[in-house]
Amino acid sequence: MPHPVTPPSSDRPAHEAPTPAAAPPDGTGPVPAAVLWDMDGTLVDTEPAWMGAEETLVVEFGGVWTPQDALQMVGLPLPDAAQILQDHGVTLPLERIGERLVAGVAAAIAQGVVWQPGAREMLLALQAEGIPCALVTMSYRELADAVVAQAPPGVFQVVVTGDEVEHGKPHPEPYLTAAARLDVDITRCVAVEDSRPGIASALASGARTLGVEHIVPVLEQPGLSRTDSLAKVSVADLGRLLTGEVIDHLDARRG
Secondary structure, eight states, rough: OOOOOOOOOOSOTTTTTOOOOOOOOSSSSOOOSSSEEETTTTBBBOOOHHHHHHHHHHHHTTTTOOOHHHTTTTTTTHHHHHHHHHHTOOOOHHHHHHHHHHHHHHHHTOOOOBBTTTTHHHHHHHHHHTEEEEEOSSSSSHHHHHTTTOOOOTSSSEOGGGOOOOOOOOOSSHHHHHHHTTTTGGGEEEEEEEEEHHHHHHHHHTTTTEEESSSOOOOOOOTTEEEHHHHHOOHHHHHHHHOOOOOOOHHHHHO
């Protein structure tokens, strides 16, 4: 299961200078020092694969797995998710439950990932502007690598996974680790999340945070920007978050 790591450090060779800040896309407004991305449900729609793997395990051991049970798992670190499955009657060691889940999801990802609307386009727009990106996921390295392999080449400079941090989301460690490896100030970063644990992690880290509503509602809270689709968000919009502006497409939708 997750294990402690040495203090975060940059992924760059020691002789390589940090990447300079990107110029604003329109020549005027601020841009993020980096954009830090959650994976499951935010960039790619892997939640159905997770839910299917969870249900398969519970049913195998004679239990019942409801949609409400599945919703409580969204965004959790794998050990926490394994504990919930064990509590639902999966009589396997926690580590083995985690392995079974990862294997089930990996098999689904191997068939191809479904990108969330606007996700690939945003990654390419950020790459074109020279704004670095990190993948910050509670999925393990095996799954993250499978998704990165299907992403546009070179869009992620850093990948932080659930088996590489001591404290998973909602603790801020994953996002702080990503910023440290990119050698950027976390308060000049924008984090993009869809789950409650992930949003809590991003906000606690000091990153400007955009919640993308997918399976679970993204609740209004101070300092949190919200949208129901990345297709509605531009690079310039992400820059606006650095000024303290809050974008809320969900409130506008309800209006």
